Amino acid sequence: MVLDYGGVLTKPVSSSAWPEADGIAPESFSAVLKAWLSHSSPEGAPIHRLETGDLSIQEFEVFLDDAEPNVADAQGVESARDRTTVHDPSRRSRSMTEQRVAIVTGAARGIGAGIARRLAQDGLAVAVLDLDESASNLVAEEIVSDGGRAIGIGADVSDEQAVADAVARVVAELGPPTVLINNAGIIRDNLLFKMTTDDWDAVMNVHLRGAFLMTRAVQAHMTQAKWGRIVSLSSTSALGNRGQANYAAAKAGMQGFTKTLAIELGKYGITANAVAPGFIETEMTQATARRVGVSFEDLKESAAKVIAVARTGRPEDIAHAASFFVSEGAGFVSGQVLYVAGGPQG
Numbered sequence: 001m002v003l004d005y006g007g008v009l010t011k012p013v014s015s016s017a018w019p020e021a022d023g024i025a026p027e028s029f030s031a032v033l034k035a036w037l038s039h040s041s042p043e044g045a046p047i048h049r050l051e052t053g054d055l056s057i058q059e060f061e062v063f064l065d066d067a068e069p070n071v072a073d074a075q076g077v078e079s080a081r082d083r084t085t086v087h088d089p090s091r092r093s094r095s096m097t098e099q100r101v102a103i104v105t106g107a108a109r110g111i112g113a114g115i116a117r118r119l120a121q122d123g124l125a126v127a128v129l130d131l132d133e134s135a136s137n138l139v140a141e142e143i144v145s146d147g148g149r150a151i152g153i154g155a156d157v158s159d160e161q162a163v164a165d166a167v168a169r170v171v172a173e174l175g176p177p178t179v180l181i182n183n184a185g186i187i188r189d190n191l192l193f194k195m196t197t198d199d200w201d202a203v204m205n206v207h208l209r210g211a212f213l214m215t216r217a218v219q220a221h222m223t224q225a226k227w228g229r230i231v232s233l234s235s236t237s238a239l240g241n242r243g244q245a246n247y248a249a250a251k252a253g254m255q256g257f258t259k260t261l262a263i264e265l266g267k268y269g270i271t272a273n274a275v276a277p278g279f280i281e282t283e284m285t286q287a288t289a290r291r292v293g294v295s296f297e298d299l300k301e302s303a304a305k306v307i308a309v310a311r312t313g314r315p316e317d318i319a320h321a322a323s324f325f326v327s328e329g330a331g332f333v334s335g336q337v338l339y340v341a342g343g344p345q346g
């Protein structure tokens with residue numbers, strides 16, 4: 001049994017806010033931990049792993065949540081829980097966690113940039129991930145100059161190695177990510193008889209393969225933290241849209257993916273939801289205007305005519321919905337598809 005670890009524990013643990021949240025005086029904290037762990041971990045394994053750097057603070061906190069503390073018989077140390085006026089796990093987990101870390105894919109512009117900015121305003125650290133690294137860096141710099149914490153990362157979400165490298169960079173520079181926004185997307189519109197195999201594959205790769213690779217990589221950190229939020233971008237096109245057989249299939253796929261994640265990961269405190277936007281003013285809809293040969297203003301005007309609130313959407317409209325799904329209070333909302341389209345859909 002490891003008994004002499006007071007000097008080791010206080011150093012890493014002092015960076016966490018949770019002794020204070022639990023009402024434990026800093027000077028007696030290592031003794032309290034020692035009492036807990038000497039009972040719940042006879043080999044003292046977590047202490048040793050913490051000491052050798054094999055266990056992160058987050059993993060250690062998860063271990064403590066799992067441990068069954070029984071300090072009554074422990075070396076004269078009074079019970080940590082007795083000294084904590086109210087032991088409220090949700091309060092503790094919020095204050096224990098210094099700052100949630102989010103990855104937003106396709107965040108160099110448009111909806112993704114809107115979501116990245118909004119999550120930063122909500123107090124999260126944000127990895128702005130996009131194929132376009134220099135544009136990602138600009139969004140991250142803007143967040144930082146507004147007082148937030150962010151990094152830009154250049155990565156292709158459909159490239160397995162690039163995804164692994166990107167997530168490792170987020171862990172190293174911001175901390176383990178527990179919020180993922182699968183937003184990266186492309187369109188390759190054409191009527192079915194003219195749609196090439198490349199058009200089909202490209203759209204499937206970015207939306208579905210990309211969301212799969214990103215989610216598989218990030219869920220490891222979420223399950224470890226026993227908390228996570230996954231928000232994936234679907235679209236009203238999931239309901240069917242002329243010229244978008246590939247995109248409609250991918251966006252409907254995002255909904256099935258989301259519901260399955262909700263079922264598989266729910267028991268780890270992870271929610272998965274989808275936002276399905278209608279017409280949003282971004283480079284993507286500007287490209288559509290160019291393709292069909294009308295001005296963007298004319299396209300917006302004709303789109304607004306069939307939208308109940310009589311206007312087209314903006315990235316902030318989608319960011320607001322994403323912010324709700326990510327919020328602490330939305331832990332009982334999972335597997336949902338929220339159409340954000342200025343009127344009824346779905």
Ligand SMILES: NC(=O)c1ccc[n+]([C@@H]2O[C@H](COP(=O)([O-])OP(=O)(O)OC[C@H]3O[C@@H](n4cnc5c(N)ncnc54)[C@H](O)[C@@H]3O)[C@@H](O)[C@H]2O)c1
Nearest residue numbers: 106110111131156157183184185235277279280282283284
């Ligand atoms: N704009 C709309 O009206 C609308 C409607 C419904 C759904 N959506 C969805 O919202 C999301 C964002 O759309 P947007 O309008 O902001 O598009 P956008 O074209 O303005 O931005 C998409 C971003 O994704 C990035 N990206 C593309 N492929 C990538 C890859 N392989 N890896 C990493 N990044 C990649 C692009 O570089 C770009 O910065 C997409 O999933 C889109 O399908 C948009």
